[in-house]
Amino acid sequence: MSEVEIASGATRINKPARSAKPSPTIYDIGKVAGVNPSTVSRALSKPGRVSVKTRKLVEDAAAQLGYQVNPFARALPTGRTSTLGLIVADITNPIYLDIVRGTESTALGQDYTLMLADSAETTQTELTAARRMMPFVDGLILVSPCMDDTRIHELAGEKPLVVINREVNDVTCVVPEVNKGIGEAIRSLVVNGHRKIGYVAGPPQSWMSKRHWDGVQAACDWSKLESVRLESDRPTVDGGRRVAREVVSSGATAVLTYNDILAIGLMQELQAASVVVPDEISIVGFDDMFGADFTTPPLTTVRSPMLTCGKEAARLVLNLLNGEVHSTPILHVDTELVLRGSSGRLSSGRLLT
Amino acid sequence: MSEVEIASGATRINKPARSAKPSPTIYDIGKVAGVNPSTVSRALSKPGRVSVKTRKLVEDAAAQLGYQVNPFARALPTGRTSTLGLIVADITNPIYLDIVRGTESTALGQDYTLMLADSAETTQTELTAARRMMPFVDGLILVSPCMDDTRIHELAGEKPLVVINREVNDVTCVVPEVNKGIGEAIRSLVVNGHRKIGYVAGPPQSWMSKRHWDGVQAACDWSKLESVRLESDRPTVDGGRRVAREVVSSGATAVLTYNDILAIGLMQELQAASVVVPDEISIVGFDDMFGADFTTPPLTTVRSPMLTCGKEAARLVLNLLNGEVHSTPILHVDTELVLRGSSGRLSSGRLLT
DNA sequence: TTGTAGGCGTTATCAG
DNA sequence: CTGATAACGCCTACAA
Numbered sequence: 001m002s003e004v005e006i007a008s009g010a011t012r013i014n015k016p017a018r019s020a021k022p023s024p025t026i027y028d029i030g031k032v033a034g035v036n037p038s039t040v041s042r043a044l045s046k047p048g049r050v051s052v053k054t055r056k057l058v059e060d061a062a063a064q065l066g067y068q069v070n071p072f073a074r075a076l077p078t079g080r081t082s083t084l085g086l087i088v089a090d091i092t093n094p095i096y097l098d099i100v101r102g103t104e105s106t107a108l109g110q111d112y113t114l115m116l117a118d119s120a121e122t123t124q125t126e127l128t129a130a131r132r133m134m135p136f137v138d139g140l141i142l143v144s145p146c147m148d149d150t151r152i153h154e155l156a157g158e159k160p161l162v163v164i165n166r167e168v169n170d171v172t173c174v175v176p177e178v179n180k181g182i183g184e185a186i187r188s189l190v191v192n193g194h195r196k197i198g199y200v201a202g203p204p205q206s207w208m209s210k211r212h213w214d215g216v217q218a219a220c221d222w223s224k225l226e227s228v229r230l231e232s233d234r235p236t237v238d239g240g241r242r243v244a245r246e247v248v249s250s251g252a253t254a255v256l257t258y259n260d261i262l263a264i265g266l267m268q269e270l271q272a273a274s275v276v277v278p279d280e281i282s283i284v285g286f287d288d289m290f291g292a293d294f295t296t297p298p299l300t301t302v303r304s305p306m307l308t309c310g311k312e313a314a315r316l317v318l319n320l321l322n323g324e325v326h327s328t329p330i331l332h333v334d335t336e337l338v339l340r341g342s343s344g345r346l347s348s349g350r351l352l353t
Numbered sequence: 354m355s356e357v358e359i360a361s362g363a364t365r366i367n368k369p370a371r372s373a374k375p376s377p378t379i380y381d382i383g384k385v386a387g388v389n390p391s392t393v394s395r396a397l398s399k400p401g402r403v404s405v406k407t408r409k410l411v412e413d414a415a416a417q418l419g420y421q422v423n424p425f426a427r428a429l430p431t432g433r434t435s436t437l438g439l440i441v442a443d444i445t446n447p448i449y450l451d452i453v454r455g456t457e458s459t460a461l462g463q464d465y466t467l468m469l470a471d472s473a474e475t476t477q478t479e480l481t482a483a484r485r486m487m488p489f490v491d492g493l494i495l496v497s498p499c500m501d502d503t504r505i506h507e508l509a510g511e512k513p514l515v516v517i518n519r520e521v522n523d524v525t526c527v528v529p530e531v532n533k534g535i536g537e538a539i540r541s542l543v544v545n546g547h548r549k550i551g552y553v554a555g556p557p558q559s560w561m562s563k564r565h566w567d568g569v570q571a572a573c574d575w576s577k578l579e580s581v582r583l584e585s586d587r588p589t590v591d592g593g594r595r596v597a598r599e600v601v602s603s604g605a606t607a608v609l610t611y612n613d614i615l616a617i618g619l620m621q622e623l624q625a626a627s628v629v630v631p632d633e634i635s636i637v638g639f640d641d642m643f644g645a646d647f648t649t650p651p652l653t654t655v656r657s658p659m660l661t662c663g664k665e666a667a668r669l670v671l672n673l674l675n676g677e678v679h680s681t682p683i684l685h686v687d688t689e690l691v692l693r694g695s696s697g698r699l700s701s702g703r704l705l706t
Numbered sequence: 707t708t709g710t711a712g713g714c715g716t717t718a719t720c721a722g
Numbered sequence: 723c724t725g726a727t728a729a730c731g732c733c734t735a736c737a738a
Contacts, residue, residue: 025714025715025716026715026716027715035724035725036724036725036726037715037716037725038716038717038718038724038725038726038727039723039724039725041715041716041717041718042717042723042724045716045717049723050723050724051723051724054723054724068488069488069715069716070429070488070714070715070716071425071488071489072424072425072428072429072434072488072714072715072716073425073429073714073715073716073717073730074715074716074717075425075716075730076423076425076426076429076714076715076716076717076729076730076731076732077715077716077717077718077729077730078716078717078718078730079730081425083489091450091453091454091457092450092451092454092643094447094450094643094644097444097445097447098445100444100469100471101444101445101471104444104470104471113468113470113485113486113489114468114469114470115466115467115468115469116453116467116468116469117457117466117467118453118454118457131421132466133466134421135376135421135422135423135424135425136424136436136466264647271649290445290447290643290644291447291643291644291647294617294644294647294648295647295648295649296624296648296649378730378731378732379731379732380731388708388709389708389709389710390709390731390732391708391709391710391711391732391733391734392707392708392709394731394732394733394734395707395708395733395734398732398733402707403707403708404707404708407707407708422731422732423730423731423732425730425731425732426714426730426731426732426733427731427732427733428714428732429713429714429715429716429730429731429732429733430713430714430731430732430733430734431714431732431733432714707738708737708738709736709737709738710735710736710737710738711734711735711736711737712733712734712735712736713732713733713734714731714732714733715730716729716730717728717729717730718727718728718729718730719726719727719728719729720725720726720727720728721724721725721726721727722723722724722725722726
């Protein structure tokens with residue numbers, strides 16, 4: 001019978017880089033198990049729709065041959081790849097580490113593979129990354145995306161999509177509820193004698209920065225404190241250093257900053273100018289990123305549970321994939337104040353220019 | 354003609370989660386451009402083997418339809434996915450950030466997508482991650498792998514593979530040449546009056562830790578210094594703290610540590626015990642990871658150019674993919690001392706228990 | 707230069 | 723419960 005030739009016949013286009021031996025297919029299994037390839041497929045993908053003994057036959061043959069499904073061949077008819085895409089603004093930023101880890105862990109738990117990309121904080125590269133991933137993945141997770149809502153909707157229309165760290169209408173989002181953490185921070189500052197609170201903002205277009213500032217204002221109003229907003233040019237260590245002078249002259253005795261990196265730069269510059277932290281100025285960051293406790297004093301910060309965000313986001317995409325629709329597509333996760341050394345009691349009168 | 358129905362006829366198995374509109378195929382392009390699908394394929398993948406005007410016709414139609422290749426359909430006949438796999442020991446460790454960034458940048462530059470996984474520092478998960486990725490990628494990069502050489506050879510036999518941070522026989526590797534940086538560090542310590550140097554080792558099975566220790570010994574011998582090896586139980590901040598007592602009692606006035614995290618923990622504990630760094634003990638880390646300069650004093654460290662490692666590794670896999678064979682499969686990249694505040698002159702006599 | 711035809715490995719439909 | 727057969731979208735000899 002020429003049937004024997006089915007799987008191995010013809011010239012093989014696919015040239016594995018080194019090993020000459022092509023991987024076994026369901027046809028090969030079919031041959032050794034003595035059943036039709038389609039039965040092999042069934043036995044392997046939906047056991048239960050096949051007799052017990054056929055199943056065993058197939059499984060044994062598969063094991064013996066060291067069979068592994070070809071994900072591409074499978075993806076073609078099903079359209080499913082068992083892969084999730086994750087795009088973060090900047091892989092270099094440790095803040096995102098826990099998100100990656102979180103999504104990875106639940107993805108793997110559900111037998112999904114993760115595909116990761118970095119947008120280099122640019123709308124353009126973010127978009128290309130998304131476009132490039134789109135055909136590969138079953139669903140996509142965007143972390144702190146900078147593309148506009150329209151683009152996000154566009155993507156969300158094509159595949160299940162979840163956004164972390166930003167709220168977009170009609171799109172499933174996971175966002176830290178910063179007000180709780182901010183409230184805790186402000187209360188802690190109040191009892192330590194502070195009366196004027198500064199907020200060093202992040203990038204102008206940052207959704208989260210706006211959120212912070214709203215929260216700070218609200219909390220200050222409630223506690224009858226004065227609040228003042230400072231601008232940083234970039235959310236980096238240097239950006240933090242450059243805003244130091246302004247912070248001092250603002251008259252605020254305590255400042256919250258858009259993120260921990262900014263806080264660290266600010267603290268470094270203040271200390272270089274012999275301003276004692278926290279005695280003269282208290283500093284509170286955001287995120288509790290890796291390294292926030294390396295400083296002296298260690299940084300007080302509002303922690304966002306990024307690991308949880310990552311896990312939840314992955315869970316939500318997977319739900320979306322299974323056809324679930326989220327009536328309230330916004331998932332809030334709690335933030336909390338991590339009290340360390342960079343904030344505390346305001347010592348006596350502080351009189352600087 | 355029923356030809357119009359070619360692409361849209363029949364029931365569509367592939368059900369996109371939401372949008373009803375299926376992505377356009379080369380058949381669709383063929384219809385609007387008025388040419389055969391195969392011509393479309395050629396025009397798109399190998400322009401030049403097609404007339405200029407057909408090409409333009411096809412490109413316009415493709416653009417108009419917003420066509421994107423289906424990577425799976427392409428992978429099936431060609432066996433190529435334009436995807437590179439990267440497995441790092443621990444995504445949570447900032448040391449690997451630059452590697453990710455490096456590989457990502459050259460991968461993207463060559464129109465390759467990156468697939469990232471974390472091995473959680475476990476041989477088992479590392480292996481499953483590799484296995485899981487293998488069918489998806491054209492090539493694989495392993496960073497500080499913990500699996501044994503046999504496994505690595507196995508994988509290298511299946512697809513192009515490059516290892517970072519470890520040397521494996523007959524496998525293309527990119528490793529930092531630590532001796533240069535260590536030499537600089539030891540010389541700097543010598544001129545600052547140090548006579549006994551400690552090395553706080555990392556995990557016993559770590560290839561790099563052994564390498565460090567060899568280098569430290571050699572450099573100390575050469576400079577006629579005494580060297581002593583200390584063991585840490587874990588390469589973490591806490592591990593660093595726990596080894597502090599031993600460091601002090603060892604009599605070394607300067608120590609190098611397996612990595613920066615260990616150095617930071619060690620420094621924190623010493624400072625907590627009122628040991629002044631660097632006046633009483635100098636500390637030198639390895640890697641120059643993110644945050645190494647957040648400490649007070651900022652950490653002196655031997656920097657490995659991880660970004661370069663990542664880029665080179667990606668370049669090498671790509672070469673391998675193109676059939677190049679590396680006669681000397683080990684690529685060494687230079688390390689250098691980054692002199693900061695945690696190391697320096699030994700002040701007068703130090704007499705601690 | 708372009709069209710035709712067959713195959714890549716898997717799943718789904720439809721008879722048997 | 724199982725076998726044949728037709729997609730899935732793309733690529734590439736081969737023929738025109």
